[in-house]
Amino acid sequence: MxxxxxxxxxxxxxxxxxxxxxxxxxxxxxxxxxxxxxxxxxxxxxxxxNKENLLLKCVEEPMTDFLEKALSFKTQPNDYKEEINQMTLHHFKLFSEKRLYLLLLIHVTSQWEKYMKPYLIANKAARELSDKIELLIQNGQREGKIAEANPNILAISYVSVLLGLFLSNTDQFSENVIKLYAENATRLFGLQ
Incomplete structure (x- = not known):
């Protein structure tokens, strides 16, 4: 065909x-x-x-779908523990599936002076994810469901754990291993 x-x-x-x-x-x-x-x-x-435009499209075109999936959690859920458990599991699965794309984003952001346009796309997306997680944390803290801590630092720490795990390991993780990592990541939120 x-x-x-x-x-x-x-x-x-x-x-x-x-x-x-x-x-x-x-x-x-x-x-x-x-x-x-x-x-x-x-x-x-x-x-x-040209190659420069191809790199830009490699970053830009998948980003909409990737970011939509990454942002698919509530910032004011009825049950913070359940929402955070589901969010972390979803994120770990998504980041595992998109490992090559994440490697490309890291390549672009680590040399941002060379790849300014793709860097700006990646940086904006990372900020959107971190900001929404920060809002979830702030709301949870206000309701006494998440321990007091700096919401910005906590959100950035969580995103860093996600990126670090998949970029520092060459292994493909099983569903069970992904679930274990996600469960451990929920501890960052200090759920009450």
Missing amino acids: KKTIEEKRQNVLEVATKLFAEKGYEATTMAEIAKFANVGFGTVATYFE
Whole structure:
């Protein structure tokens, strides 16, 4: 069956994300991306103009869906313990599934001077996630469900644990291991 233009374009994005994440932007060529995506070099250039724009699209296009999923928790739930348990499990599963994408985001943010446009997208998303978690913490503290602590530092600590786990381990985690890590992460919130 012949692939549609959109399917070919999506395949190029996925291959580029994988190569940029694993090898780095500088070490990855457009020709290599074309080869692994099983398309001509001209096809990649037609879809994305140049490597810089391709990197931008690799960060930008998946971000909407990723962020929507990451932000799918309530900041004023009826049951804070249940909401935080579900949120952490959801986050750990999501971050596990999107590990290559996260590696790309770390690559971009660690060299932000070189990749300003993709960095701004990644930074804005991280701030949105951290801000919403901070709001959840503030609301929980007001209701006496979450222990007193600096909500901003707690939110950033939680996001750092998420990123650190999946970026410092090359292993694919089983569902049970992900569940254990998520359960431990809920302790950061000091649930009452």
